[in-house]
Amino acid sequence: MSALQALKIVITNLPATADDRYEPRETEELISFQVKNNTAQEAQLTQENISKPILQEIASGDITCDLASFEAGSGGFGEVLVGYHEGLQQEVAIKFFTITGGPREKTRLEKIIKEEMAHLLKADHENVVRIFGYVKWSFAMGIVMEYCKCGNLKELLLDTSIALGLAVRIRFLYQTSSGMAACHNLPDKRLIHQDLKPENITLTEDLQCKIIDFGAAELATHSTLATVNPLARSKKEPPQYTPYYTAPEKLKDPAMKAKKEIDVYSFAMIIYILVKTEKSQSNSNY
Known part of the structure; x- marks a missing residue:
């Protein structure tokens, strides 16, 4: 559906x-x-009223995401994919950032992701998307958030x-x-x-x-x-x-x-x- x-x-x-x-x-x-x-x-x-910012890293093994299966959209610098969080046992949205450079690029990209996550964690509200954490692969990184179907x-x-x-x-x-x-x-x-x-x-x-x-x-x-x-x-x-x-x-x-x-x-x-x-x-x- x-x-x-x-x-x-x-x-x-x-x-x-x-x-x-x-x-x-x-x-x-x-x-x-x-x-x-x-x-x-x-x-x-x-x-x-504001949750204390906790930048939680989620193990890549806990996230199932078929890059060719379904794309929820795009925004900023990343594509938004649909995945499955094994720990939460529910579908999640993953703002996906492909790593195109070496260690320096990976460090810069991780900083960008943590900044966006920190912003979202500060704005803990029912009408702001909920963040679960971030995930790292060898070729990409992603922000894991609630999926709005x-x-x-x-x-x-x-x-x-x-x-x-x-x-x-x-x-x-x-x-x-x-x-x-x-x-x-x-x-x-x-x-x-x-x-x-x-x-x-x-x-x-x-x-x-x-x-x-x-x-x-x-x-x-x-x-x-x-x-x-x-x-x-x-x-x-x-x-x-x-x-x-x-x-x-x-x-x-x-x-x-x-x-x-x-x-x-x-x-x-x-x-x-x-x-x-x-x-x-x-x-x-x-």
Whole structure:
């Protein structure tokens, strides 16, 4: 069963009263509350809400992954494959990085992977993809994370056979903004995604949104928004942004310091895509 087939079954079996869950006034309050994430209530995130970062290495023998069998997608610098975790006894997604150089390249690649993992571990939230650890082979390395079987929002929006009610669309926006707000309100830093788009919002079997692909993410301080600890990329591998969802100032100056407004702009574009009355199925910018 494909991701979209699974998603059709989930949406078809939604309760008949699903469209009654959100009144217009309540919808405005939900969006307003999540976007204005500097309020005192949202700032109450404490250390107890954030898991302590543990960069766990998973033995390669515990991961079964057929490179030719199935690819879940791609993002940043790696392909995303589907594998099986013997210890957890469940399917997992593996962001796969092929090692093309010698020991120096392997060390640099491992640093990139650990940076992305550290970012995800800091943002421990139900609407941010869960990380299990990383795995190393002689020819490649990978980040092992939860596998969302129902694909992503881009695939959903491009499928003309699936009719989405307003309640489902608002639910997607609410969950996405919840994950974004959690990233922006870590106890000591802000985690700026910088590449938020429908393709980077995956869906579980119970229609739970999960933000993925933090390969372009950076940490910024709350006070000065000065960028700290950026991913260790070479000059030949700059972060890859999606123009349609990237703030104009970021497109003009890709080296500008990370700030939460970059993600807010991207989220505003996602709102437009999801709530507009008619969607152009031929628009590949989704």
